[in-house]
């Protein structure tokens with residue numbers, strides 16, 4: 001089956017119609033009735049499936065095709081109108097699909113990483129140096145510049161730097177919590193930040209920004225709004241983003257991090273893009289960095305690509321259905337929380 005949040009990468013190959021049906025029944029319904037409806041119709045539309053099957057396997061992902069159509073201007077509409085749009089714009093849809101990738105940069109995920117980052121900074125007693133692998137435009141590299149509201153502000157409301165004055169208004173990242181989440185008293189200090197991506201997106205490039213917006217599901221205006229605000233924050237001081245494979249670039253980038261800061265390497269929704277060998281290699285690199293540099297590792301990934309010490313994705317003693325449609329957050333290989341795909345929930349274990 002496709003990876004959780006399978007508008008993105010896919011763990012193993014699966015039939016295209018099945019992929020769209022899964023997206024339309026599991027991934028999309030809670031977030032986008034329109035995408036759920038279109039995907040289910042596509043799954044039952046053999047002529048369209050045959051056209052999609054002409055693309056390379058990793059280009060057939062539902063979210064990539066739907067985002068391409070959105071970029072080109074398709075409106076939220078009943079399926080026959082959407083289908084007509086595809087027929088009229090198929091060459092452009094194809095071009096967009098073949099030249100782009102699903103690179104959703106979901107800044108909301110910072111809310112689910114924040115307690116772990118705060119705990120690391122507190123335990124280390126020093127500021128953080130952050131490396132995100134699979135960073136897209138690098139928006140998750142600014143957890144210290146955003147505002148957070150946990151549980152509708154009932155438990156905690158925090159305003160990140162930049163909430164006032166001439167600086168851009170930060171996005172407010174809202175998150176429901178369950179369990180004993182160790183919410184930090186203050187935002188952690190970040191002294192250095194950098195990312196790696198096969199294709200870094202540039203917050204100053206209007207085409208890249210348009211693509212980031214198109215990747216957000218149609219009905220989720222609140223996500224588009226916080227994306228725009230996060231982009232405005234990132235544009236103030238665009239992050240260092242290295243182009244390349246995370247397995248090739250990580251060690252040399254880690255060597256550039258300031259030695260007196262606590263180094264944290266993190267990733268969300270990335271491991272599904274790697275082969276099993278690629279994931280094993282990454283794990284070995286992280287073990288080396290932990291040993292040589294005391295580096296912390298935060299992994300926020302879906303059920304099919306969670307890497308265990310034995311290389312398996314099986315979590316002993318945990319009901320797999322708790323993770324389905326969510327991510328598992330792990331700190332140095334230890335499970336920490338179940339998190340919403342877009343950072344909307346944090347269920348502490």
Ligand SMILES: C[S@@+](CC[C@H](N)C(=O)[O-])C[C@H]1O[C@@H](n2cnc3c(N)ncnc32)[C@H](O)[C@@H]1O
Pocket residue numbers: 008101102103104105106107109133134135136137140196197198199244245246247267268269270273274
């Ligand atoms: C779904 S996006 C997630 C972006 C970001 N982590 C977030 O949570 O908002 C996955 C990103 O991983 C990148 N990626 C996939 N495979 C990679 C690899 N082998 N090395 C570096 N980046 C990779 C993609 O280009 C894409 O930008």
